[in-house]
Amino acid sequence: MRAAGEATRERILVAATEEFAEFGFAGARINRIAKTARASKDRLYTYFENKEDLYTAVTARWVAETVGEAALTADDLPGYVGRLYDSFLSHPHNLQLQTWIELESPEILFREGPFRAAREVKLAEIRRGQRAGLIDSSWKATDLLIMLTDIPRTLAASVLVAERNAPAGLTHSVRADRRIAAIEATRRLIAFQNPSAQVV
Known part of the structure; x- marks a missing residue:
């Protein structure tokens, strides 16, 4: 593909990411994507067969x-959660995309494709860590992976809300504090529990 064509395709992908993050798949409009990308609909369809193809990309x-x-590595789940938190803050559109997928089309998470492949790798690492005694084996790996995703996602989302509504001086403090909270929550979550301890 020529450089100009690659640049056009990239603009379309960027515009589509913004559109899908804002409106979800159902609400996204090809007309708006093409306009934002400074490309005609015909041009867009030379790179992507249809809306579904663009969404997949x-x-x-x-x-x-x-x-x-x-x-995700089994020997450093707290570090993984910290990095995922950073990634959500660096790419808010990704956070929004994941939320839309879970609302509109959760089946994407389980069909053959990049979501399922990434999920299977993560589950395999968690199970490896449980066998190695690094992670509390009383958790189901699937449940633990959901929590390891939702902790940083929820805290990152709360930071983005705070930054839109709070004085600029609070931004760094809020980001740092909630990152620490995400990591500490993960440490406690995966630690082996003392069976003689009483639940209060």
Whole structure:
């Protein structure tokens, strides 16, 4: 593909990411994506067959981006959660995309494709850590992975809300404090529990 064509395709992907993050799949409009990307609809369709094809490309890029920035390893789940928190803050559109997918089309998470492949790798790492005695084995790996995703996502979302509504001076403090909270919550979550301890 020529450089000009690659640049056009990139503009379309960026515009589509913003559109899908804002409106979800159902609410997204190809006309708006093409306009934002400074491309005609015909031009857009030379790169992507239809709306579904474009959505697939956007979500595949998001998965690759997130995995690249926040790889999960069994011996450092707190570090993974910290990196995932950072990734959500660096790419708010990815946070929004994940929320839309879970609301509109959760089946994407389980069908063959980048979501499922990334999920299976993470589950395998968690199970490896449980076998090695690094992670509390009383958790189901699938449940633990959901929590390890939702802790940083929820805290990152709360930071983004705070930054829109709070004085600029609070921004760094809020980001740092909630990152520490996400990591500490993960440490406690995966630690082996003392069976003789009483639940209060």
